[in-house]
Amino acid sequence: MSAVWRAARAAVRRRRVQTTVIGLVVLCATTTVLLALALLSAASAPFDRAYSAQRGAHVSATYDPARVSDAQLAETARRPGVAAASGPFHQAVVTVPGDWLWMPRGPLTVVGRAGPDGPVDRIDVLAGRWASAPGEIVVNWDIGGSPYEDLLGTRLESPGLPALTVVGFATSMSGSAGAWVTPEQVTQLRPASVQMLYRFTDASSPAAVRDALAGTVAGLPEGSLTASQSYFTLKKAFSSRADAYLPFMGLFGVLGLLVSALIVANVVSGAVVAGYRHIGVLKAMGFTPNQVVAVYLTMTGVPAVVGCLLGTLAGGALAGPFLQVAFSGTETGNAVVNTVDPWVHAVCLLGFPALVLVTALVPALRAHRLPAARAISSAGVSRAGRGLRVQRALAATGLPTPVGLGLGQPFARPARTLMTMAAIVLGVTTVTVSTGLTGTMLAYAETGPGGGGPTVTVQTGAPLNGLPSLRLGDAEIEERLRSLPGALEVRASALSQVSLVGYTQPVFADFHRGDLSSYASRLADGRVPRAAGEVVAGPGFLTERGLSVGSGITLELDGRRVSGAVVGELVDGDARAFSTSWETLRVLAPEVRARQYQVGLAPGSDARAYAAAVDALDPGLRAEVNEFGSAATTVVVGFSSVFTVLLSVVTALGVFNTVLLNVRERRRDLGMLKSIGMTPRQVMVMTVTSVTGVGAVAGLIGIPLGMVAHRLIVDNVGIVSFTESMKDVWHAPQLAGLLLAGVVIAVLGALVPARSAARTTIAAALHTE
Numbered sequence: 001m002s003a004v005w006r007a008a009r010a011a012v013r014r015r016r017v018q019t020t021v022i023g024l025v026v027l028c029a030t031t032t033v034l035l036a037l038a039l040l041s042a043a044s045a046p047f048d049r050a051y052s053a054q055r056g057a058h059v060s061a062t063y064d065p066a067r068v069s070d071a072q073l074a075e076t077a078r079r080p081g082v083a084a085a086s087g088p089f090h091q092a093v094v095t096v097p098g099d100w101l102w103m104p105r106g107p108l109t110v111v112g113r114a115g116p117d118g119p120v121d122r123i124d125v126l127a128g129r130w131a132s133a134p135g136e137i138v139v140n141w142d143i144g145g146s147p148y149e150d151l152l153g154t155r156l157e158s159p160g161l162p163a164l165t166v167v168g169f170a171t172s173m174s175g176s177a178g179a180w181v182t183p184e185q186v187t188q189l190r191p192a193s194v195q196m197l198y199r200f201t202d203a204s205s206p207a208a209v210r211d212a213l214a215g216t217v218a219g220l221p222e223g224s225l226t227a228s229q230s231y232f233t234l235k236k237a238f239s240s241r242a243d244a245y246l247p248f249m250g251l252f253g254v255l256g257l258l259v260s261a262l263i264v265a266n267v268v269s270g271a272v273v274a275g276y277r278h279i280g281v282l283k284a285m286g287f288t289p290n291q292v293v294a295v296y297l298t299m300t301g302v303p304a305v306v307g308c309l310l311g312t313l314a315g316g317a318l319a320g321p322f323l324q325v326a327f328s329g330t331e332t333g334n335a336v337v338n339t340v341d342p343w344v345h346a347v348c349l350l351g352f353p354a355l356v357l358v359t360a361l362v363p364a365l366r367a368h369r370l371p372a373a374r375a376i377s378s379a380g381v382s383r384a385g386r387g388l389r390v391q392r393a394l395a396a397t398g399l400p401t402p403v404g405l406g407l408g409q410p411f412a413r414p415a416r417t418l419m420t421m422a423a424i425v426l427g428v429t430t431v432t433v434s435t436g437l438t439g440t441m442l443a444y445a446e447t448g449p450g451g452g453g454p455t456v457t458v459q460t461g462a463p464l465n466g467l468p469s470l471r472l473g474d475a476e477i478e479e480r481l482r483s484l485p486g487a488l489e490v491r492a493s494a495l496s497q498v499s500l501v502g503y504t505q506p507v508f509a510d511f512h513r514g515d516l517s518s519y520a521s522r523l524a525d526g527r528v529p530r531a532a533g534e535v536v537a538g539p540g541f542l543t544e545r546g547l548s549v550g551s552g553i554t555l556e557l558d559g560r561r562v563s564g565a566v567v568g569e570l571v572d573g574d575a576r577a578f579s580t581s582w583e584t585l586r587v588l589a590p591e592v593r594a595r596q597y598q599v600g601l602a603p604g605s606d607a608r609a610y611a612a613a614v615d616a617l618d619p620g621l622r623a624e625v626n627e628f629g630s631a632a633t634t635v636v637v638g639f640s641s642v643f644t645v646l647l648s649v650v651t652a653l654g655v656f657n658t659v660l661l662n663v664r665e666r667r668r669d670l671g672m673l674k675s676i677g678m679t680p681r682q683v684m685v686m687t688v689t690s691v692t693g694v695g696a697v698a699g700l701i702g703i704p705l706g707m708v709a710h711r712l713i714v715d716n717v718g719i720v721s722f723t724e725s726m727k728d729v730w731h732a733p734q735l736a737g738l739l740l741a742g743v744v745i746a747v748l749g750a751l752v753p754a755r756s757a758a759r760t761t762i763a764a765a766l767h768t769e
Contacts (some may be wrong), residue, residue: 106497432706533564
């Protein structure tokens with residue numbers, strides 16, 4: 001075994017180019033696949049672990065106490081299919097007046113519960129303690145991280161109800177309430193519903209949960225069940241943002257794997273062909289066929305292991321920040337989302353070296369079968385065959401001799417040429433996908449007010465904003481903002497929590513007034529809301545609630561209701577929020593005023609000068625210049641660009657390896673051509689031309705593949721509905737440039753060995769003859 005290791009180590013030192021190529025390919029692919037697997041794992045595993053630890057409810061059901069008694073509800077815990085149940089808990093809806101803690105004005109669901117433990121929905125207290133006396137409340141902390149303990153002691157004062165003091169922050173993965181009080185306290189808050197939390201013996205699918213709930217409520221008075229929330233709805237909301245990155249990351253991971261397999265196979269195949277004499281010498285010295293194969297596998301495995309280790313370290317370092325971006329804005333509760341599961345590292349550390357060895361085994365078996373005498377005798381033989389016949393045919397067409405000879409060379413080694421072409425095809429596909437995604441994401445980032453000009457956000461005086469009270473009225477502020485130099489559009493907005501009748505949890509309503517023309521550019525379908533009750537929302541909000549454009553809805557706030565419909569779908573949006581008209585606010589909360597203004601400035605305007613002028617209008621106003629772009633845009637464009645550069649470099653190195661092997665195999669031919677008058681410049685042209693045609697054909701194949709992959713990605717991002725204008729990023733000049741991508745990759749890879757071939761002297765070329 002020591003002889004095998006010494007021979008393999010010598011081969012690694014002798015073939016530095018091949019070693020570098022394999023190491024870089026594996027490093028790049030390992031990093032990408034690790035990020036993709038980490039995202040796939042984080043989309044479900046942290047939620048499942050946290051949900052299981054809390055014995056989370058498969059269904060949170062809300063009942064009407066006027067139609068069903070507590071005794072009847074307690075009986076449902078013993079129905080067939082119910083594994084465990086908690087409740088009944090009486091729940092009330094308390095109105096949060098103004099900005100309280102981090103919440104805007106609106107309803108807060110408060111449940112009466114004696115303690116955080118129970119057979120279902122074991123609540124984790126993160127700070128403070130559980131409510132144990134009248135006047136105390138525990139608030140649900142669902143935004144991840146540690147709660148702000150300095151907020152303990154904050155008082156909630158709602159008109160007509162007892163004042164409540166925050167004594168703790170807790171989290172429930174079941175989303176069973178916005179806050180909890182003692183059962184005695186909730187009776188003073190005038191509860192209007194009763195809650196039951198169920199875990200079922202079969203919760204394997206949404207259909208199984210629906211069937212189990214139907215069997216549980218069977219026999220109860222009609223209309224008893226007023227709302228329900230499934231475990232699968234919460235899980236989908238948890239993973240929605242992460243799922244949006246999966247098509248993108250999955251595609252690049254597959255591309256990395258394919259390029260790895262192709263280039264490793266090409267490198268090892270070339271190493272075997274170029275090392276015939278070495279193989280013959282090894283066998284003549286007593287190496288068995290299996291030992292010869294082991295030498296080549298070890299030679300391949302060493303850089304693969306090094307590349308895999310470095311790729312795993314790089315992927316692990318990038319995974320934390322990447323997962324934070326992927327889950328930004330998500331209610332994570334106590335689920336830990338910024339760490340990578342150990343199995344992801346194990347798969348990469350074990351899987352990639354195994355993949356490389358399996359890929360290398362097929363060409364290495366060629367060395368296993370080769371007799372020693374034949375290997376030594378054929379070591380210096382150049383094989384033209386079909387390549388010579390093609391070269392003669394091309395010479396008859398009148399092409400310059402170096403060009404005709406170069407275009408015919410790939411036919412001498414068709415298998416090697418096909419593997420090289422396939423690697424270039426994947427490189428061109430990657431460049432095409434990256435270009436398309438960049439165009440789409442930049443178009444997506446530019447949606448907003450201002451018609452392409454800068455934008456300014458103006459916050460108004462409010463406790464949450466830390467500003468003094470306003471001196472100007474609502475109408476006066478809007479008029480002053482419009483009168484300042486550069487203002488093109490002004491849109492006022494107010495935020496409040498409202499109840500969506502038929503659903504358990506409150507949602508955020510963003511009310512808009514003013515210029516909505518550029519706001520319409522954010523619509524993927526439908527129109528902007530105009531009448532009371534008309535709303536628009538992002539795909540995440542609509543999908544989680546089974547709504548679509550045209551669906552009827554009813555909104556409720558402070559006992560006031562308004563019926564309307566979904567009239568539009570936004571390109572994107574928070575899965576917990578929708579946008580609606582100011583007319584809706586006049587019905588639900590006419591006393592509420594605008595809390596924020598979005599100002600679109602004319603192109604070329606000085607946004608900072610405008611912001612300074614706004615600050616001078618009223619001490620209760622604070623203006624901030626909006627920076628274009630988003631974390632998602634930065635991640636997608638940045639990662640795809642970096643991966644494209646890496647994969648292009650690795651593909652060019654694969655071409656470099658192919659051309660280098662071809663040059664070494666044809667040393668005698670080069671000496672003969674130079675001896676009859678071929679100049680170094682002609683040798684270089686011939687060598688570069690040998691891969692130029694391969695690169696051009698690869699470009700023709702890779703561009704449509706990249707366009708199809710781009711469309712598949714942008715059509716399957718669940719939380720964003722890209723408009724057709726955002727998807728239509730392909731134009732003639734751009735496609736012409738992409739067509740050259742394959743040629744550029746091939747030429748860059750061929751330049752160095754071509755220069756080496758051009759400088760080779762006749763004596764050196766014929767030295768081994």
